[in-house]
């Protein structure tokens with residue numbers, strides 16, 4: 001219809017150019033979609049908060065407000081009871097509780113939001129898991145008067161299990177604690193202490209009052225001590241683009257498009273949704289599980305009234321791939337790049353949430369749906385059940401009941417094609433279906449057993465890999481080079497001066513024509529350890545890997561200088577023990593600068609951030625540092641210059657026969 | 660190398676997810692059917708089916724539950740559109756259900772055939788052996804729908820049990836059925852009314868003319884504008900008048916309200932929706948006003 005139609009009828013208000021202009025404004029900047037899950041115990045104010053978000057961001061329409069006003073009056077409330085906006089089914093109205101996951105929608109010019117509103121009832125771990133499975137972000141609500149309760153821990157834990165990249169802790173009902181900063185800080189500290197034991201990539205704390213509107217949409221005047229943004233601003237701006245895996249190309253085939261010859265010749269394409277990575281025409285691919293090789297000929301979408309070839313496909317696009325070769329591809333196949341392949345196996349370790357009233361039973365038959373494959377399950381062997389609040393493991397259980405979380409070994413009748421959930425939320429997730437009732441009884445995520453092995457000793461994780469001996473012995477190498485290697489390990493708080501001293505030592509050694517190489521913790525995190533966060537487990541892994549690399553360098557005849565916070569004594573001792581086992585020298589240097597001094601220096605601004613609550617689990621502030629009990633050398637007293645410290649290190653190396 | 664430029668706008672994300680749902684259901688169910696009323700939501704569904712299966716044919720027929728009280732513009736559009744895309748149309752008729760004595764026509768000025776559709780739909784599902792029916796319902800339409808699943812299971816009487824729906828995790832749908840059960844599938848669950856219109860505009864889809872502002876003889880009832888038609892009796896005190904109106908849904912003429920509007924182009928409609936003050940259902944479905952939990956009751960009975 002032409003614009004002129006509207007104007008010519010004499011009602012120009014909505015027609016013509018104005019409308020076209022408004023439309024352009026609406027659509028010119030395509031909004032990003034952010035999905036978030038909300039969780040809190042009953043009465044923490046979750047419904048009120050969601051109602052507030054919708055109401056203050058002007059998403060609530062006249063008839064809805066009218067409805068709420070009437071209902072509020074009926075119930076004798078003075079203020080508008082915004083929680084009624086998100087009220088849903090009759091059963092819950094009658095019981096006065098939310099009984100399920102409900103989805104809500106709102107938008108701002110910045111973003112489109114989908115809220116998965118999950119109830120806070122104890123027994124509904126199941127629903128929280130459901131709501132969290134697709135979330136980019138989780139809001140955990142805490143009542144300021146009650147502090148961190150069992151439910152808060154449960155929610156934090158589930159968020160971390162389900163790999164939600166961003167967590168926002170809203171400390172609600174600040175109006176009932178006089179907007180007191182210390183109440184907020186105590187909760188932050190307590191939550192942090194718990195979160196440090198989990199894998200939580202990013203936690204943000206915001207003090208709010210959902211009822212009064214403080215720090216929900218508008219910044220609160222009543223909490224000048226809070227420097228961060230209000231909740232809505234955070235939701236609009238949190239960076240989510242890099243949460244997707246754009247590295248590992250994964251294309252599970254859903255459907256084969258093969259029209260009758262009279263319609264489209266010999267067209268044949270494989271339809272599906274990109275689960276990871278980027279695919280382009282010309283890419284060499286392999287079709288799993290069969291393993292046939294081919295090349296992507298074209299990537300089709302359907303635009304207008306016709307097929308349209310695109311230059312590339314990335315998640316979450318739904319497309320159809322054509323291949324150069326005529327090979328056998330069907331639903332359940334996965335097309336991946338030849339150079340980067342997932343695991344194909346029928347047995348693996350999983351973390352599952354049991355979602356059914358009927359407990360796990362060896363008498364029942366189960367099916368597993370993973371990507372586009374439906375496979376019969378063999379044994380589901382429970383390794384241990386996890387207590388969501390204490391994180392304790394109970395290895396005595398053999399069955400699972402509603403809302404249990406457990407690690408299991410899953411054995412399937414046929415292989416599936418997967419990555420660990422940590423690497424890819426699509427190819428690492430699955431559901432378990434009871435074959436007799438068709439009920440979805442469990443949700444599972446595939447564990448990265450390389451790292452999350454838990455109780456197994458690291459060396460046992462790859463039992464079939466043998467050490468490949470070289471023909472050059474250490475003695476021959478030493479004789480040829482004229483010296484031996486060693487590891488010099490600098491540990492201490494961030495900002496203690498480890499890197500400065502280590503770098504100066506490196507320089508001195510090289511001047512002495514002594515091969516030396518500095519392994520700096522920060523640098524390693526750009527590459528080798530780039531996949532690790534800062535929770536306890538990731539830190540330990542960081543130390544383990546760095547220790548291994550240092551040992552290899554030492555073994556090559558070079559002095560490895562390691563500058564790493566390495567906060568846990570047990571991990572440093574493990575590295576020392578490995579060196580000892582291989583008869584390599586290991587020297588531990590403790591750079592013992594007082595916390596006040598480190599904080600004053602703060603070369604990377606980390607302490608400032610940590611004190612502002614923007615950085616969780618910072619060693620020395622939110623996470624512990626265990627002092628070495630018997631270091632080979634202690635540095636860091638404020639009376640010495642860097643030069644003097646370097647001298648003392650050089651003296652020690654000489655005394656140990658390394659110069 | 661991959662950077663943040665790999666960014667899919669929200670509408671295309673919703674589209675990709677809906678296409679994924681359609682392909683899953685086509686692959687896992689034996690006899691799906693796509694419900695098509697000629698309304699904007701089902702127009703989007705039809706386009707999504709093209710996105711999912713072209714250049715192949717749809718792996719299912721298209722079906723309309725015709726109350727016999729539809730807007731003629733919508734019926735004309737329905738027939739033309741289905742012919743254009745070359746797919747098979749099944750029409751299940753409420754009039755036939757009445758003639759066969761399966762249902763009894765309501766009488767009086769508030770009579771509507773909306774409730775009767777349920778029986779016609781279930782009869783058609785049984786007759787054709789359909790095990791999955793794609794519908795265009797959205798969760799933002801009404802509060803009771805907020806908890807509806809993408810795959811919603813109905814027993815042989817078409818009943819929905821809100822306490823006993825399967826959890827839906829990730830995009831892993833469990834489409835296994837017991838004998839007698841069928842599933843309603845809502846690929847655009849996560850779309851809002853504005854998303855639908857924006858998509859129609861971006862895809863340049865044609866919609867029935869009643870969605871655009873036009874002059875029509877109407878009367879006011881319960882704060883809504885209803886079209887003067889042979890299918891509805893006016894009550895005392897209700898006066899017909901001519902107004903510039905458009906429709907936000909195309910349903911049964913006896914209970915679908917018009918809104919005063921001058922939005923005569925797609926762009927103008929999108930702009931109007933973006934600025935609108937009243938939700939779609941509150942404004943235009945007379946039968947929803949009858950009881951507060953009307954939608955929920957209907958769902959339990961097997962209506963969408």
Ligand SMILES: Nc1nc2c(ncn2[C@@H]2O[C@H](COP(=O)(O)OP(=O)(O)O)[C@@H](O)[C@H]2O)c(=O)[nH]1
Pocket residue numbers: 040041042043044045046047048049083120172173174175176208209210211212
């Ligand atoms: N004083 C105060 N009360 C609140 C606040 N947020 C929620 N409430 C009240 O706490 C009660 C429970 O809120 P509701 O949103 O229904 O909690 P839900 O069970 O988590 O959804 C209601 O009486 C709310 O009015 C707040 O920030 N301050």
